Amino acid sequence: MGKQFKLTTTDQHSLGAYRADPAGKPKGGIVVVQEIFGVNHHIRAVCDRLAALGYVAVAPAIFDRFVRDFESGYTPDEIAHARSYLGNLDWDKMMLDVAAAQADLKGAGPLGVIGFCMGGTAAFLAACRLPGLSVSVSFYGGMIGKFADEKPKCPMQMHFGEKDEGIPMDVVDAIKAKQPQAEVYVYPGAPHGFYCDERASYRKESGDLAWSRTHEFFSKHMK
Numbered sequence: 001m002g003k004q005f006k007l008t009t010t011d012q013h014s015l016g017a018y019r020a021d022p023a024g025k026p027k028g029g030i031v032v033v034q035e036i037f038g039v040n041h042h043i044r045a046v047c048d049r050l051a052a053l054g055y056v057a058v059a060p061a062i063f064d065r066f067v068r069d070f071e072s073g074y075t076p077d078e079i080a081h082a083r084s085y086l087g088n089l090d091w092d093k094m095m096l097d098v099a100a101a102q103a104d105l106k107g108a109g110p111l112g113v114i115g116f117c118m119g120g121t122a123a124f125l126a127a128c129r130l131p132g133l134s135v136s137v138s139f140y141g142g143m144i145g146k147f148a149d150e151k152p153k154c155p156m157q158m159h160f161g162e163k164d165e166g167i168p169m170d171v172v173d174a175i176k177a178k179q180p181q182a183e184v185y186v187y188p189g190a191p192h193g194f195y196c197d198e199r200a201s202y203r204k205e206s207g208d209l210a211w212s213r214t215h216e217f218f219s220k221h222m223k
Contacts (some may be wrong), residue, residue: 001048007060007100015064015097018044019104020051027221028134029105030112031098031126032059033119035196036082038071042198046114052214055222056108060101061121062094089118098126102133110134110222115216117142117193121157122180127152135221137214140164142194145171148178156182157217159210161171161190161203183211 001019009015013027017214018039030050034043039059047057063070066088095186098113106113112135115123120141127136127149138158145167156179160172169186176184187206193199 001051002044007058007097007104009096009100011093011096013065013096015095015100016061016069017060017104018046018047018103020047020057022051022054022056024054024168026056026108027054028110028112028218029056029058030107030114031101031105032057033094033113033122033126034059034062034117035117035119035193036085037074037078037112038063038069039070040073040081040133042196043116046116047196049211051079052179053218055112055218056105058101058104060097061090062097062119065090065093065097074193074196086118091122094122095129098114098122099130102130110138111195112157112218113220115139115152116195120144121147124152124156125150127154127156135218137209137217139195140167142166142192144175148175149170152179153203155217155221157214158182158184159195159213160184160186161192161194161201161206162188163187163190166193168194183213183217185210 050057068105120138121143190206191201194203
């Protein structure tokens, strides 16, 4: 359904991206921000799912800033390798990459952003720092707590797993306190990565519920 192509940012960085278009007239455009595992099969599948719902979806290759065409699976060794790049993350540059994807969606209608893990934090920051977004959804954004004093400019929805070892419930409670306007959902017994059906941590019931809530949220705010 989708295609690989190139984006160019305002600081003249060229990065890869994946784009999926709906069959008919789009309801809007959505930037999909990856986990630390690149624009891999799972992220491309998310784009395809959004296209099936009627949205144009673009996933920018955030890691192209420091390692080109990086793509990973979810074995313990692959996870450890992907985590080795965490020290390279530059949130300001990441916003430029998200904005480039946003620009590619011009003309699609209302614009939204969704992100997972690292991308979940990026989706929150995009809501706070980038103009022109109608809605933002974050799945298990581990660093949101660090930035929770910032204020989103658009409606915000967040999903967390109760048993996420990287995001303790006291952090989620602090986010709720600082972001009272946001929809924040906690999934009982769910670990980190519970939406990804390619990970050992996948929990179908929680993932399906989170996705249905996401779809409703996009439908409500992208009109």
